Amino acid sequence: MRSFIPLLCLVIFLSCENKNKQQEPSSDFSGTSLLVLGTLQDGGSPHIGCNNDCCKSLFQNPDHERKVVSLGIIDPQSQQTFLIEAGPDLPSQFKELKEKSGFKTSENPDAVFITHAHIGHYSGLMYLGREAMNAKAQVVYSMPRMKSFLETNGPWNQLVRLNNIQLRTLKADSEIVLSPQLKIKAFLVPHRDEYSETVGFIISGPNKKALFIPDIDKWEKWERGIVDEIKKVDYAFIDATFFDAKEIQGKNIKEIPHPFVVESMELFKDLSPKEKNKIFFIHFNHTNPLLRKESVESKRVEESGFHTAKIHQQVVL
Numbered sequence: 001m002r003s004f005i006p007l008l009c010l011v012i013f014l015s016c017e018n019k020n021k022q023q024e025p026s027s028d029f030s031g032t033s034l035l036v037l038g039t040l041q042d043g044g045s046p047h048i049g050c051n052n053d054c055c056k057s058l059f060q061n062p063d064h065e066r067k068v069v070s071l072g073i074i075d076p077q078s079q080q081t082f083l084i085e086a087g088p089d090l091p092s093q094f095k096e097l098k099e100k101s102g103f104k105t106s107e108n109p110d111a112v113f114i115t116h117a118h119i120g121h122y123s124g125l126m127y128l129g130r131e132a133m134n135a136k137a138q139v140v141y142s143m144p145r146m147k148s149f150l151e152t153n154g155p156w157n158q159l160v161r162l163n164n165i166q167l168r169t170l171k172a173d174s175e176i177v178l179s180p181q182l183k184i185k186a187f188l189v190p191h192r193d194e195y196s197e198t199v200g201f202i203i204s205g206p207n208k209k210a211l212f213i214p215d216i217d218k219w220e221k222w223e224r225g226i227v228d229e230i231k232k233v234d235y236a237f238i239d240a241t242f243f244d245a246k247e248i249q250g251k252n253i254k255e256i257p258h259p260f261v262v263e264s265m266e267l268f269k270d271l272s273p274k275e276k277n278k279i280f281f282i283h284f285n286h287t288n289p290l291l292r293k294e295s296v297e298s299k300r301v302e303e304s305g306f307h308t309a310k311i312h313q314q315v316v317l
């Protein structure tokens, strides 16, 4: 009898191990994948002039995980990488994208895609100029108004003149084929469009699609329904600038009309667990409690079936 006990334990151990393996999310990134390179709102964190608890200690002890919003795309089959957004953390985001790809020898991605002309989304282009990288014809895709903004305003027009960047035009709702297994499509969203249009992107890999909307006015102002759009994709990285109205006390909501996370969760509350599981909140203002994993708000998001995007997170496309 005694000799059977270790054998029985081994059988139980092996079956438990198998079970655990099945429950683990896929971590095979040998195919096309999306990489989160930054999750913060344009101003980053610590935020200039902030004396509150959210940033106070970060001026002395910066948190290197806090980078302004950006996504990378890695496509090993075609040996290409792409960057979405060129924000103030561009240098480390170029580096992480190159390192994570494992195949890239050039420091530059094959193209950069820009959603709009707010500092967290394009100001990093400055690093491609003469004072820094002096890049050679870095391909940059943007919408027509954004393109003409870059072409006709200094210092950006110097990047064009010196061929540090090579601008290409995006057309709303028109798919760009980046490789046989990778496509990207821009679509217009309502936002404060002082200098450019604002777009979101749908990135389509060989098996899965991701939606990316870092900045948008309230969902009701969009001609499309976010719930329907989520149903068409496998991942949805969406605007979570503010968790709720508490963060904008003393400011005019008309000037910053993002959907609050609490409003989005209310809108998505009747979605099935499978649909909820696609949603990753991103683009956090420095005041947003979702920046702290252990906050009650972070727990509330996860317990409700949604996620907060995490820097370095990678998903299969």
Ligand SMILES: [Zn+2]
Pocket: 041, 042, 118, 120, 121, 214, 215, 283
């Ligand atoms: Zn932004």
Ligand SMILES: [Zn+2]
Pocket: 046, 047, 050, 051, 052, 053, 054, 055, 056, 286, 287
């Ligand atoms: Zn702060």
Ligand SMILES: [Zn+2]
Pocket: 116, 118, 191, 215
């Ligand atoms: Zn913006």
